[in-house]
Amino acid sequence: MxxxxxxxxxxxxxxxxxxxxxxxxxxxxxxxxxxxxxxxxxxxxxxxxxxxxxxxxxxxxxxxxxxxxxxxxxxxxxxxxxxxxxxxxxxxxxxxxxxxxxxxxxxxxxxxxxxxxxxxxxNPELQRFFWRLLQRNESIGYEWLVNCGRRDSTARVAHLLCETAVRLHVGNGHMVNPFTQQQIADITGQTSVNVNRVLADMERQGLIKRKGREIEFSDWDEMRRVASFQPAYLQN
Amino acid sequence: MxxxxxxxxxxxxxxxxxxxxxxxxxxxxxxxxxxxxxxxxxxxxxxxxxxxxxxxxxxxxxxxxxxxxxxxxxxxxxxxxxxxxxxxxxxxxxxxxxxxxxxxxxxxxxxxxxxxxxxxxxNPELQRFFWRLLQRNESIGYEWLVNCGRRDSTARVAHLLCETAVRLHVGNGHMVNPFTQQQIADITGQTSVNVNRVLADMERQGLIKRKGREIEFSDWDEMRRVASFQPAYLQN
DNA sequence: CGGTTGTTTGAACTGATTCAATCTGTGTGG
DNA sequence: CCACACAGATTGAATCAGTTCAAACAACCG
Structure with missing residues (x-):
């Protein structure tokens, strides 16, 4: 200590x-x-x-x-x-x-x-630990590039929400969304105005429910599909 | 050997x-x-x-x-x-x-x-060498994210060309462009059709000259400005 | 209560995509 | 040397996703 x-x-x-x-x-x-x-x-x-x-x-x-x-x-x-x-x-x-x-x-x-x-x-073991950490970060970075470069607005936001849920170890399909819409925009390469519309759309389509900052994944499987979210890249 | x-x-x-x-x-x-x-x-x-x-x-x-x-x-x-x-x-x-x-x-x-x-x-020295290599790659990855997320079509292509020129150690403003337009599209998150239009625009504006696959940077400073290319991230 | 931060909505606009067709250059085999 | 195939580059027209600008609204806090 x-x-x-x-x-x-x-x-x-x-x-x-x-x-x-x-x-x-x-x-x-x-x-x-x-x-x-x-x-x-x-x-x-x-x-x-x-x-x-x-x-x-x-x-x-x-x-x-x-x-x-x-x-x-x-x-x-x-x-x-x-x-x-x-x-x-x-x-x-x-x-x-x-x-x-x-x-x-x-x-x-x-x-x-x-x-x-x-x-x-x-300590070679520590080296290996941090090496793997770096590789996981690299892997996440690549996924973000795919997100920004190749997915449409809805998929980008959905993907970020999926990734966040997994990285926060949310188990019950219920998450307190940590991001402002401006931050989601800054991550996914959009404007906050559009993020707002996308979130509203996702709610209308029954993918999520929102109460203030709380988000409930009403249909996780469909959410994953929309986001084309394959969590393998996180388990590196 | x-x-x-x-x-x-x-x-x-x-x-x-x-x-x-x-x-x-x-x-x-x-x-x-x-x-x-x-x-x-x-x-x-x-x-x-x-x-x-x-x-x-x-x-x-x-x-x-x-x-x-x-x-x-x-x-x-x-x-x-x-x-x-x-x-x-x-x-x-x-x-x-x-x-x-x-x-x-x-x-x-x-x-x-x-x-x-x-x-x-x-070999701690080898470790340090590869550690730095990883960090340079990380740094480039971040720059690519900014490119895809926050720059317009022209800036993205221009930025890729600038980065490529530096990484190929092109000294004389003259480069044999290694990419097809489809590859440029796959890197910058666009369609090859648009890349074609962007390249044509850049030539019209006097930023580059093209002969087949050869590219001449007619106005490197202006090119850098358009691309908002700050090569510091490559020297990590 | 006023100030600040964040969310929501509308209308106009524009940059990029999509689809389809054409054109060019290069290599290959007859 | 020509014919053909193939990869890549170029162009046009129609469409659309996302931005921009502006304003209003909601929630929170000292």
């Missing part, structure tokens, strides 16, 4: 637990847990890390959702990746080509690259 | 040279060069590796261009990544979520994952 901040009594955050819940063996999680790290709370709507800044940190999401985003020269914003609880963002050498912002309020564990890298280098 | 096939006198292919030209130190390239590998020639237009097949191989492109692609359930095809000479495709555990096909005729060096992985694990 090397967290820099005092732990409040109600707060059960530890890096070890976070990693174990992400599928890492206890023994290996213990190794990383010795790394100096601190807990940061990230609020949505305000920039957390800027595009172009050095990124010599490891981050692991404990709760909430983080997004990586890029802005085009013309100012249009695209979210290029999401990090759900248990997932992380690894350090890069030199300036990062993307910014980081929260989708919803996040609890994030942050460590330093210079502490993190040697631990990983010394 | 452990290449399985006899080397013809005119053939100067070696894994070591390929890696050194990709920026790897001689000493480290020598280590990998000891790995069993063979030379394969990959023809465009016919599938080389199928989506869903196991991918327990390392590949390095010696000449030509390889593509990774995915097909949507509706059959629409999206190219999700390119590999230029000196670049490689690393093995994944389990079935691959993408197929591999040549853009133009390729010379590819293929080795086995079970030979490759231990060599990398034993």
């Amino acid at each position: 090397a967290s820099r901040r005092a732990r409040s009594p109600t707060e059960s955050v530890s890096l070890r637990e976070t990693l174990v819940s992400a599928g890492l063996e206890q023994r290996l999680a213990d190794l990383l847990d010795q790394m100096q790290h601190r807990v940061v709370y990230v609020e949505p709507r305000r920039p957390f890390r800027e595009q172009g800044a050095p990124r010599d940190e490891v981050m692991f999401v404990r709760s909430g959702i983080l997004s990586k985003y890029k802005s085009d020269a013309t100012g249009r914003r695209q979210i290029v990746a999401l990090r759900f609880p248990g997932e992380g963002i690894l350090p890069v050498e030199g300036p990062a080509q993307y910014g980081i912002q929260a989708i919803v309020r996040c609890e994030v564990l942050v460590g330093k690259a210079k502490d993190f890298n040697p631990i990983v280098e010394e | 452990a290449s399985r096939r006899a080397r013809s006198p005119t053939e100067s292919v070696s894994l070591r040279e390929t890696l050194v030209s990709a920026g790897l130190e001689q000493r480290l390239a020598d280590l990998l060069d000891q790995m069993q590998h063979r030379v394969v020639y990959v023809e465009p237009r016919r599938p080389f590796r199928e989506q869903g097949a196991p991918r327990d191989e390392v590949m390095f492109v010696r000449s030509g261009i390889l593509s990774k692609y995915k097909s949507d359930a509706t059959g629409r095809r999206q190219i999700v990544a390119l590999r230029f000479p000196g670049e490689g495709i690393l093995p994944v555990e389990g079935p691959a979520q993408y197929g591999i096909q040549a853009i133009v005729r390729c010379e590819v060096l293929v080795g086995k994952a079970k030979d490759f992985n231990p060599i990398v694990e034993e």
Whole structure:
């Protein structure tokens, strides 16, 4: 336990637990847990890390959702990746080509690259763990490209909702949709106006029911079909 | 030198040279060069590796261009990544979520994952090399997402051409365009018909000149502006 | 209550697709 | 050298999906 901040009594955050819940063996999680790290709370709507800044940190999401985003020269914003609880963002050498912002309020564990890298280098099993993590992220990135490049508006939104449900481990067909319509637009490469129409359409067609931010998948199979969602790419 | 096939006198292919030209130190390239590998020639237009097949191989492109692609359930095809000479495709555990096909005729060096992985694990410097490679690929993937999600038709094609020129180390503003218009469409998420119109427009506007497959960048600065091409993401 | 953030709706517009036909260049076999 | 096949490039016309702009509405919060 090397967290820099005092732990409040109600707060059960530890890096070890976070990693174990992400599928890492206890023994290996213990190794990383010795790394100096601190807990940061990230609020949505305000920039957390800027595009172009050095990124010599490891981050692991404990709760909430983080997004990586890029802005085009013309100012249009695209979210290029999401990090759900248990997932992380690894350090890069030199300036990062993307910014980081929260989708919803996040609890994030942050460590330093210079502490993190040697631990990983010394442990082949940790290497393999993070290697697989990178490959899963790559796989998700490819699926997002197919989504943006080749699917129509409805399928894109449906696909994002399916993926989100799986990554949040929603079991009962009932999910509190974490995204604003603008965020869905920024992920799927559309306008928020159109996302609104698509969601309304999906409800009219009986694919989902909505109450405020809650979404119920009334017909999961049909939803998957519309989205052409094949979850294999997530199980990498 | 452990290449399985006899080397013809005119053939100067070696894994070591390929890696050194990709920026790897001689000493480290020598280590990998000891790995069993063979030379394969990959023809465009016919599938080389199928989506869903196991991918327990390392590949390095010696000449030509390889593509990774995915097909949507509706059959629409999206190219999700390119590999230029000196670049490689690393093995994944389990079935691959993408197929591999040549853009133009390729010379590819293929080795086995079970030979490759231990060599990398034993050498922290090799790890770091491939780690950076993965991060560069990630960075390019993010840029492609911005391209597909947030740029208009012209900018997408222009951006692909700019990126290709840089990755091919074209210095004189003159490039033999390696892509068919259908391939450009499959990368940028459009139809070949529209790509044709976009290219014609770009020529009319004096951004490029075309002779068959040859492209001359008449106004590189303007081209970059139209594409909003910031090459930093390639130098990762 | 006023301020802020997010959702919903309408009308006009436009960029890209679709479908179909034609044209061009290249390689192959007779 | 010609005929034929084939891959790719080009063009037109009709259509449509998604954007843009603008305004109104709802929910939340200090």
